[in-house]
Amino acid sequence: MPRGLWTTTVGSFPKPPHLERARGQFARGEISADQLLQLERDATIEVIRSQEEIGLEILVDGELYRGDMTTYFAELMQGFQISNPVRSYGNRYYRKPVATGPVRRTKPWTVDWWKFAQSQTKKPVKGMLTGPYTMMDWSFNEHYPSREALAMDLAEAIREEAIALAEAGAQFVQVDEPAVSVRPEELKLAIKALGRAVEGVKAKTITHICYGDFDVIYPALLDLPVDMIDLEMANSRYDLLDRFKQHRFTKEIGYGVLDVHSHRIETKEEIKQGILRGLEFLKPEQMYIDPDCGLKTRTVEEAKEKLAVMVAAVREVREERGITA
């Protein structure tokens, strides 16, 4: 009997309103770092419990202690300053890292959080990092002479953290590279930098890529030196499968079936259809079913509902196709 269609998520979960308020209070000096930390730990426990209740099989810590996916790391590194807010779309803003000196990892960034999250569950929890190419591309650069120089210094720093996560026991280390999909002429640089970041990491390695021009970067994308590539499928109405028909997808895939930018809760049937379409081109043991991207833009309730429908859809497909976990 084939195995596969394991369920997971891409990384971030929505912060509950009380935690959002607390982060604001902390920023204004109204609560202490210890008070915020306790609230973040409590919320992380809740996210782990929630994932277990929903029935997900590979968990995440939810990144409730992080703001933006690049700024969080930049704030912990030497060599970065943080800009005032920059708009990303509509009314969404983020503070962007500014490389003003050599970038270095001077202390662990996520290992304690990973250990804490893993201590709350027997299911595997993924270690979650942002990749060197994306960190470089989404930062302003006032120091390095070239994009490559900044990316490769970042790769060294990220590699130290990835190795530390694996040594702490992480079975999965995900190094997200969403920026890879948009500058195809730099795909070789992205491959080189990501290759260095995961070199010697004794864990299953994953990268997440989204919202780009896959017509241009596929199948070269398959050269990314990781075990699994996580892709948004639902947002593009599974159009990526047309590329898979022309050129087989050769790695494991994180197969996104939930539109994380829509309030609408997908129906079980449409998710099943998306998975079944994928099974025309992919083997079940290649496929990890998840949302298109991080869930942090949804409400807590929306995220839970979407994931519950996703898990129900996977269970039905498994039953109909005789696939086990």
Added chain:
Amino acid sequence: MKIETTLSGSFPKLPLEPGAPNVRVVRNRMDQGKATEMDLAEATRETTRRIVALQESAGVDLPVDGNVGWDDAQTAVARGLGGFTIAGLIRYLDTNTYYRQPEITGDVAWTKPVTVDDFKAAQGMAHRPLKAVLPGPYSLYRFSRDRHYKDPNRAVAAVGQALAGEAKALEDAGATWIHFEEPWLGRATAADAPLVAAALEPVLRGRKAKTMLHVPFRSPGAVFGSIRDLPWTGIGFDLVEAPDAWNLIPKVPAGRTVGLGLVDARNTRLEDPARVAADIHRARSMRSDLSWQLCTTASLEYLPVDRAAMKVARLTEAARLASANGG
């Protein structure tokens, strides 16, 4: 001789001073049911007033309104044209910003003015003529997904005609310059040349207003031959990210305007005005039969507002230096 200064596209919406009208805050309050559409309109108006005033006080010759009401560079216009529906979020080229992808689901057509009211309102706040900004027709086509025509030639011609309607409406409303933001001209290949020309021809032909095709991020070298003789007034190059665009300056027809994108809109590192002035001198020494504008490489909305304001100051300072040096 004085070099004219202008900006490309949008400007950051957040205020420099705490407590000033803030569209971000109002939109967040609207999400919580604590503010109304009228509050947003007021904040948008005041933000536009601030952006126009910032440019005027810095000495920008051809200011823009900042596109304060736009969620992204495509959908505000596509949404107002017939034949488009707005779909999922997608990354805007290699920027870490996003747009909702327009989908062509019916006959694309101009049915009513889309940007004219905003332009007129902003013009009413300004002491000098503003430059109107529209997405370029080729880029709007390329940013969209065609689910209707399924024929690039028909689709691109329809998009061009629709934007020509909007350009005429802006012209009738008093716009003397219309800027078409055309990032996809820098990504087009020689094989795309007929499509590029077919897209641009309707928006340029018969225009009373002056027209600027601005190409951020990359050089339009692969298709320049096909657009060279179209009736545009000016073409803007990103000379920071695409220094190979310098090679196109000798090919620009005499009498046209070249926008020198020498102030980097995608990095916080501040330019040395003397170096920018030297580059202006370099351009002028290449051709004496062209007019020149100094501009940002792209929309300043890629920067935080404090840096964007500093960049505007560097831009006008560089122009002053270039003019003083006779370069």
